[in-house]
Amino acid sequence: MLPIRPIRRKFVYLATVAILIVYCLLVFRPGMHTYSCSTVYHNGFNDTSMRRCRYVYLDLGSNKGVQIRKLYEPWLYPEGKILQFYDKIFGKVRYHSRRDVCTFGFEANPRHMKRLKYVEKRYKSYDINVTFFNNAVSNISSESVTIYSDTNFDIDWGSGIHSSLIDNKTNMTIYEVQTIDIVKFFAENIVPLKPEYVFAKMDIEGSEFIVLPHMLKGGLLCDHTISSMVLEMHDRVREEFQSDLSFATLKERLKDQACTPTTIHDLDDETYTGDVSFEPCEKESETYNTF
Template sequence: MTSTKETAAKKAFAMTLIAFILFILIGIHSFQLSPRATEPNSWIHKPETPTVYITQYQNNPSGRKNTTEKNILDGCYHVYLDVGSNIGVQIRKLYEPKLYVGASILPIFDDYFGDVEERLNLNKTISDGWTVCAVGFEPNSHHSEYLKQIESSYQKCGWKVKMMTETAVSDRNGITKFYSDMAFQNLEWGGGVLPPGVINIAQPASSEYKNVSLIRLSEFIRDVVGTRRLPSNAGGSKPPRVVMKMDIEGSEVDVMNDLIFSGALQHINLAAVEWHGRLQQLSERKSVSNRLQQALQLLSSVSEVMRYSGRHFAFKVLDLDDESFWGSRFEMPKC
C-alpha cells in the first residue's frame, strides 16, 4: 500500500512539474506570437543580410535528401558540442586533461564519456569509430587560425574534432556580422552576433572581422547529432551521450528557445549554459532569459523524477561556467 501511495505521489509531482513547465513555455512562446515580433525594434534579432542556406556542413549533413552524403559524425559514440569555443580550451580539456589539472569540467567529462583512456580509445574498444567526437562553433575570425591548428593537430592524433570557424549558432540559417566587445586582453570573450542595440557590451561592427555563417543549431542537433551512425562494436562503460556547453553572449535566448520548441533538446543529455541576462538591453529578452532558465531546470527535474518509470529521455541542465585556463595556449600534441 505504501509503495502504491509513493508511486502515485511521484506521478502527481511529475504531472505538476510538467504543467508548470508548459505554463512557462507558453509564456516564452507568447513573446514570439506577439505583434512586437514583427516590428523593426523587436526583441527577436534577425540577420542584417538576406538569409541563405549555409554549406559549411554540406547543405544536408544528415543525408536525408541525398543518401550518398555522409554524416560528419558517423562513427561517433559520444558527442561534445562546444557552442562558443573562443580559442578551444574546453575541447582541449576533453582530450588533454593532464594540462588542465583542477578544471571543474573534467569530472563531467569522466562521468559522461569515461576516463581519458576510454575517451581516447587507448584500449581499442572501438575499431570502426571514435569514443567521443567534438564539434566547436566560434564566430570570431581572430581565432580561426588557432582553432584550425587544434583541429589539424588532433586529427593527426586520430581524434575526431571539427572546428566550425567564423560560424555562430542561431535559430535560423544565414549570414550576419560579428560584434566584438573590444576586450582584447580577454580574447574578446564577450563578442558575438548580437548588435549594440541588443547586447550592452557589443561594439559597432568592423570590417576587420569576416562575416559570420549562422547555423540553426536545432537542425544540426536533430539532423546530424541525432542521426549519426554509432560504432558497430561500441562497448564502452557508458551509454552514448551528448554533452553541450553553451556560452554565446546573449544568443542563448534565441537558440535555447528553438531547441525546446523544435524537439532538438531530446538529443541532449547534459546542457551547461551560461546565461547573460545582465547583458540584454531589452526587457523582453531579460524576461525570456529568466523563464528559459526556469523551464530547463524544471525539465531537468522531471527527467530525474521520472527515472522510476524507465524514462525515455535523460536530460540534465548544469550551472557550470568553467573559465579556468581561459587564455592558455599549450603546445599542440605530437602524435
Template structure:
C-alpha cells in the first residue's frame, strides 16, 4: 500500500514530536536533578553526620567541650553529656558545630575558632546573629562588663534597669531559629562514607539565650522543628530569682501575651516541658543544665600550622 505524501509527512511529524517530547522529558529530569543538587549543596548542614547547635554561644566554650574535652575536666555537665550522646573518644570529623552569637565583642574569637578548627579538619561555623521567632533586627544591651574578658549579660530583654547607667545598646541581626534549622539542617546530605557508622546521626542543641527561649521554644514546638530534628536540647529557662529583671517579657508583637514575672516564666516553662513529656511522637530529650564552669577560656586555640590525627 502506497502512502500519500500527506500521510508520510504526518507520520514524520509525529515521529519528530515524539522525539522532541522524549528529549524534553530527559532535559526536565536532569534539570530537576541538578536543581535538587543545588538545593542540597546550599544547606550548611550538608556533609555533617552529627550536628551541635550552640545557640547563645558566648565565647564558644561548648564547641571546645565537644572537640577538645580533655582540656576541660572541671566542666559541670556538658563534657559528660557529649560523652553520653556521642561516645568517647570520638571522631571529630563526624561533627559540625554551628555557633550563634549576636555579641560583636566575640566575633573575632569565633573567627579564630573557625580558622583553628578548619586547620584541624573540624567544621565550626560562626553565625553572628541572635535566635528568636522571627527574622529581623533587635536591640540588645551590653552589661557594664562590656570591656572585660567576660560578659554574660548581652540580652534583648534587659536594659539599663539591670545593667546600670553605663549600659550600652546595639542593634543586631536575629534569625528565626525554627526556619534556620529547617532550611540548613533538616534533610541534610550525609556522605556515603558514613553509612557504616554504628550510631545514628544526631542533632544536639544548647540553648542559652537570656530569656528569648520563651519565644523560640514555642515556635520550635508549633512548627514541628524541635521534635523532628533535635535529639537533645540542653540549656536553661530564665526564671531563677536572679532573673527577675528580665521581666516583663512580651511574647508577641501585638502585646497580647506577656510574662509579667518569673513565676509566670516558670509556669510557661513547666507547661512546655509537660507537653514534650506527654507526647508519644516527640523523641526530643531535654536536659536542664547551665554549664558555666569556664566563663573564660584558660587554653590557647590549636596552632594554625599544626594538625593532629583525628581520634
C-alpha cells in the first residue's frame, strides 16, 4: 500500500476535524434537543448517576404544585426564580428529566389535593417519583388543626393556621387537617434513602415560626441533612405565633449549632401562580437551554 502523501494526510485530518465540529454544533447546541418527561439519554452516564432518590426535594407548602412542576418541566417556566437553584443543585435538564430527584410535597389545604394527586399520578406514570401529602407541616403529628383558606381557588395563596393572612374574612373557608411532624417524617422516610443532597422550599404561611425551631432542635438544619433551603418568612403574623424569629435571629441560631448549618435563602417565587395551560408531561420543548 502506497503511503499517503503529506498533503492528502493534511486534507483527511482537516476534513475529520470539520465533521467533528459540525457534529458538536448540531448535537450540543443549546436548544437543539427535544425535552419531555419521557426523555432519557444514556450517553456515558453510569447507573450510580441515575440512582433512585440520589437527590431529595422537600416542598413544604406545595399549593397547586407549580414549584414542583418547575423542577421536572423547567422549559414551561423560563422566568421561574427558583430555576437557578434547581439547575445548580440537580443539574440542568439534559439526560433524564431529573428522575434521580425524589420529591415529597406537603399541602395543608385539602382543596388542592385533587389537582396535586393528579400531578403525582401523571409524573409517576413517567417514572418520576413525586408524592403529595395533605398535612399541615408542624412539630407534632396526628393533631387536628384548623386551616383558614380563601374560598376563591385561583387566588388561594393565604391558607394557614391563623386567619389574619386572609384579607376577606367573608370569603373564607375553614378546614380541619391533620398535622405532621416534619422531623419525624424526615427520620423515617428520607434518612433511609441516603440522598446525596436534600433541598427544601418552605412557604407555610406563618407556621415556619413553629416548624423552624423544631427543625433546629431536631438537627435538620445542618448541611448533612438539609443542605440548602429557600424560605419565605411571613413577618406580619410573627406576633400571633409569639415568636422572635426573623432571618437575622435564624442565622444566629444556625451558627450556634455544632454542625455546618443549612444554607438558607430568602426567596418567594410567585411566578406562574396560575400555572401554565399544559398538563404535566404534555408539552415537549425544543428551546430549553441546557448549557
